[in-house]
Amino acid sequence: MRWLAASTAALALFAQGAAADTFRFTAIPDEDQSRLVERFSKVANYLEERLDVEVEYVPVKSYGATVTAFRNNQVQLAWFGGLSGVQARRLVPGSIALAQSSEDAEFKSYLIAHRSTGLERSEELPAAIEGMSLTFGSRTSTSGRLMPEHFLRERFGEAPDTLFSRVGYSGDHSRTIALVEAGTWDLGAVNYSVWEAAVADDRVDTDKVEVIWATPPYPDYNWTLRGDVDQPFGEGFTEKVRAALLEMDDPELLASFPREAFIPADNALYAPIEDVAEELGLLR
């Protein structure tokens, strides 16, 4: 009888341990990932302070893995790209886009070209790009693939496969820049903020590769939270998370994303992204 009581107590403790869950978050891997854990641990500390629960950052390697972790409740909050956010919210009904950054409401992509193509920067997509080779970034990147492809289709009425002589997926914005700079591909589609950062840090030789066109603006990155967090973490938790994100004003923390500030967002904001993704067959 005594051991029964003891094991019940142990079980209760264990169950409590499971209930007092750690709140976990992640971020899609799309920009400078050096010292990632270190940088995001600071964000975790900030959230811990604001939310009164244990917070942990989970490093994730690919867009797909980020969505999977969110779907499986291995993370409850994630900094998604436009498309990965849509994927995640479709897979986890009830989840909501809480916040975006001031830059993300008007995000854009650049089309960059190797100098030998002879292309100059212009307001409209030049017809001369037809028949050249192009590399996108990651396949499910909103700024490195989805929206550039959408605008290319809109302008030329053709799929990239037929429009260009070759189409590649470099897997990453930095790599797209490096490959176009080396002339491996004529053109590349790249996230504008990654490009600007690379130019500012002198990591790109602008004599060899230049921006030739910028896409119209579209909404992109967002913080998305699972809909079922109020249950384990307490009533009103969603609002606490939203407030913590919107009130994050330490430049050092914001530099991890890298963003200036976060502003409110909602699911409807990303409907255009969803439409484009469906049209391109990336969602079903």
Place this chain on the structure above:
Amino acid sequence: MSADLTERPGHGRYWWRGNSTGLKLARHTLALLALAVVMVPFADLEILTRDPWGELARMAQGLAWPAWGSLESPLQALGLTVAVALWGTLGGMLLGFPLALLFSRSRLVRAGCAFVRAIHELFWALLFLQVFGLSAATALMALAIPYAGIFAKVYAEILEQLPSAPRDALPRGVGRLSRFIYAELPLAWARLSAYTRYRFECGLRASVLLGFVGLPTLGFQLETAFREGRYHEAGALLWLFYLLIASLPWWGHRRLLPLLALGGALLLGPWPAVEGGLLWRFISQDIWPPALLEGDWRGLIDWLARIPNLGPAIGNTLLLGLLGSVGALLVALALWPLASRHFGNPATRLAGRGLLIFLRSTPELMLAFFFLLLLGPSLLPAWLALALHNGALIAFLVARHADAITTGMPGVNASGRLAYELLPRLYPGILALLYYRAEVILRETAILGMLGVATLGYYIDENFEYLLFDVAFFLLLVTAALNIAVDALSRRLRPKETAVIDDPCQR
């Protein structure tokens, strides 16, 4: 010439006729080469170079001046890499051994093993990732399951090649297990353990590769640093891995392994709580076409219509596999003497061994990226990466085998020794290794999709990214069927002489 042919039939003077082992192997090799040459025009091998030199120079600088200081907890990554490889190999061994005993008797076991072997470790990892998340469980299963298939096959072949006298001496009615323990294991022990050790090295490479999908082994930081062009950091991580492989004979000593295994076990945690719900959802829903689950046949036809065009994908996969295998053979033939004690001086041998470690331990994806910069996007970078990586691996095994041979022909110089003494004895083994490796090469074509070569693996990877697991799973089944067919074909075609795998790992 043709008159000559008809006049003197069957004398075996001509290389295209005789029945000696050497002639058969030569014919076989030439046929393989000819097939590759015939297929080359179908491959997209366009070279496009503009100015890769800046980026290549940065890569070279990174390797020459590794930034040791900027690594984030490298020791833990190193420890985890070893722990995953060790426990993954052990798991594969435990699962593979019983299967090996049934291997020759059960077609079902053979087919099952061929199936699990056919799927690349990375794809296993992507599957388990959906259920177990980023945890050691994912890593271990991604290694142990395909390795079980490999161990079953190789162990079974080693046992088959044992002399039959001890077996025949046993009384009738002795069970399979007793026969194994008393008559087979003692004879096969050295070769079994030699092969297992070799597989452990493969496990280390695979363990690094698992970092590419997010498990925190060395590959995690390596892939990120390389992808983002932080080559000094990538260089440091690569050096760490080269040193790990080069020093394997010392730290991987038999007596140290149990200690490593225990220490490694501590690094593997925390273990995920396996949620039955997730597992069930994945097996019962995610991997099947929604239309099939609803019994909607018309929907299923629509679903099939949306599958990427399989013909060209299979064609590209086979083409790259064939070219990669033939390339690996040529690379192996050219490189093995560099690392063998029969040639050169200690300095050249050290350099040769270093080169082989460099080529076989650098992940193919990185070799491929290097050639992509150098040669532009086509099948060529993938081909070169596969040929060099696998060729260096075969060369390493052949050199070890050659070192075990004592040469004694008086008065021959180095090239004579190579041509008349060593190569004839080594060649059957080289071909046998190539046939083993061809299966691996075919599997590896899958992960070079990054280059835009539309192999089956390219589409599998794509559908994992789109989270369309049903399509990815279907394509995995197609890939597995293809591998099984190629395996069966190569088993039928390969010369019987090479079936006796004179195990080069045994030393």
